[in-house]
Every structure is written in C-alpha cells, then in structure tokens.
Amino acid sequence: MGKPKAKVDINKCLACCGCISVCPQDAVNWFGGKAFVNDEKCISCAICIRTCPVGAISGEVY
Ligand code: SF4
Numbered sequence: 001m002g003k004p005k006a007k008v009d010i011n012k013c014l015a016c017c018g019c020i021s022v023c024p025q026d027a028v029n030w031f032g033g034k035a036f037v038n039d040e041k042c043i044s045c046a047i048c049i050r051t052c053p054v055g056a057i058s059g060e061v062y
C-alpha cells in the first residue's frame with residue numbers, strides 16, 4: 001500500500017552500512033550480509049538512495 005519502497009540490489013551492495021546509519025526510520029537491516037529494506041517501516045524518503053556509494057538502492061517515487 002502507499003508509495004513504492006526503497007529496494008536494495010544485493011548484487012551491488014557492498015555492505016558499507018551507509019544506508020543503515022542514515023535511515024530515519026531504522027528501516028534498513030542486515031539480511032544475509034546485505035542491506036535489506038523493511039517495507040513496513042520505509043517511508044520512501046530516498047535518503048538511503050542518495051547515500052549509497054554504488055547506486056545499489058532504487059525506488060520508483062524519486
Ligand atoms: S527510503 Fe528513507 S525510510 Fe526508506 S529505507 Fe531509505 S532512508 Fe529508510
């Protein structure tokens with residue numbers, strides 16, 4: 001429901017922790033050694049997308 005959520009491409013993610021530290025909703029967690037967005041918490045603010053150094057996060061709303 002609502003806006004599309006941020007998504008991490010696990011093939012690109014370098015596990016740098018950047019997105020996890022900047023997310024205001026604490027919506028990014030570790031899953032299998034990669035970042036993973038919890039759709040229940042994500043408010044589609046796009047901060048993580050702008051933060052990721054390798055462009056591993058995408059979203060439709062931005
Ligand atoms: S879009 Fe915003 S709320 Fe959603 S995971 Fe990224 S930083 Fe967190």
Ligand code: SF4
Binds near residue numbers: 013018020052053057
């Ligand atoms: S900022 Fe990008 S590379 Fe770093 S943990 Fe998040 S998705 Fe992975």
